[in-house]
Amino acid sequence: MNRTSARAALLLIAALASTSLAACSSQTQNASGGGTSSAGASANGTITVAGSTAMLPLVKDASAAYQDAHKDVKISVSGGGSATGVTQVAAKAIDIGDSDILAVGHPELRDNRVAVVGFAVVTNPSAGVKNLSRKQLQDVFAGNVANWSAVGGADQKVVIVNRPRSSGTRAVFAKTIMGSMPISESGLVQDATGTAVSVVKQTPGAVSYVALSAISNGVTIVAVDGVTPAPDTIASGKYPIWSYEHMYTYGEPQGNVAAFIDFVKNGTDRVQKNKFIAITAMKVTETDR
């Protein structure tokens, strides 16, 4: 009998541990910023960058090149998501916070725009749609369209694949396409861009919105009001789903931090190679949309 209760206690502790682990790791994430200096303080030495995973390829690429050119500077780059980047830089835990979305309610942060990112609506090829109007897109993502045939596609059920509430990608899509219409909660939620793409690939009738840089073969890119997402259509303002990539600093960036931000922004070849669009190429601003 004692043996049973001892084993019972042990199993219960295991069950509890797995539960509490989920709660605790949000703390770890907040502590993972690492560096301690503010934007101006690190004249030389280490620059710490964290935030948006959509920006990660570009920032990593740039940091490698920058460190090659400046041997005395060490740059540590990590992800964590746009919200993490903003929170961390506001707490002065990192030097630069990467974000796909505007940091609302942080007047102390300096917004340094370094590039533009385009997002595409992608479907599983079985949906049979190549073009949707903005109104149709709103209806699909609001959950008002059950079958692709209602918007000129194949006889296939619609499966919405969403990103989590706090995702920068979701915020941009909601702002540029949905407007005041809420996104349907009946959709699946995938917490990373990569998994969203693979679920769309595998699930007949699935549809999602992802950064252009993350798209691979096996999905159909849907044109919006007849316009396909591409660097030139985004730069000219014809294609609506895009946003600035922000590198937030606490106050005015100085020293190596300022130099690195300029380096990212001005390396237009690198920006294009990573499927982003240079700020200088844009013929429209966010307010024109």
Added chain:
Amino acid sequence: MIALQARRSRRVERLALFGLRIAAGFVIVAMAALLLYLGFEGTKTFSADRVSLSAFLFSPVFGVDLGQPGSEVFVLGSLAVTFFAIAVGGPFGVAVGIFLAEIAPHRMTSVLKPAIELMVGIPSVVYGWLGLTLLVPLIRTHTSSPSGFGLAAAGIVLSIMILPTVITLSEDAFRSLPAALKEGSLALGATRWQTITRVLLPSASSGIAVALILGIARAIGETLAIQMVIGNATQIPRSLFAPTATLTTEIVTDMPGAAQGSLLEHSLFSMALLLLMMAMVLIVLVRFALRKRR
């Protein structure tokens, strides 16, 4: 010589006891710290953000943007997958437990036992991965569910995951019965099946209750494996094959982007607190079941 030895053993004794006390004290401190922290963070939704408790518990709309986070979908989701798991995995696990304790020949037990222990050792991400690559496509092609993600996929994965817990504990419940019960029943001419159902099963009932409750505790706390197959939609599922979310999956899905001090972070902490309280109720139930046995 003898006196010296005695003194040394006394010192070893004192040191060992001190070490044990430290270890026990650390467990208590860690547990208290966890409870306090979760209690502190988890109540901010109600104190700092002024969300009413009833709205938090019973509103199906998780409207963080509107300042009204309702966790009803997640509470129902947690209860639904847990119920599914215990309804399918419970009887199955108890049956295997009976088989192992009463029927299986020794050689078979010696193969089955390590196999069950191995099941405990498989990380939950592996169960989730198998669910995602085998179960979800299977449900997608054979049911009306367009995506395959949903309650059923999560429930089946969980049913398998709680098996080792239920099997091991119900087997123990049968093995700890006095041999005289079984011998007496058989001596009176009862068949093996009659002995199991009429004599052993009622006697082991509280042990089986413990096995089931701990199976439930395991199911309600499971996170990663379910998150991979349940679909994580904030909706009350209309069918077994509709996607939904649980308390644990919601925490892990929205946690990375929850800014410190935001309502989203506070409500996720409140959900964690809710989970902890559910687990506490289960502990009380286990203690109650064990006491009844004595």
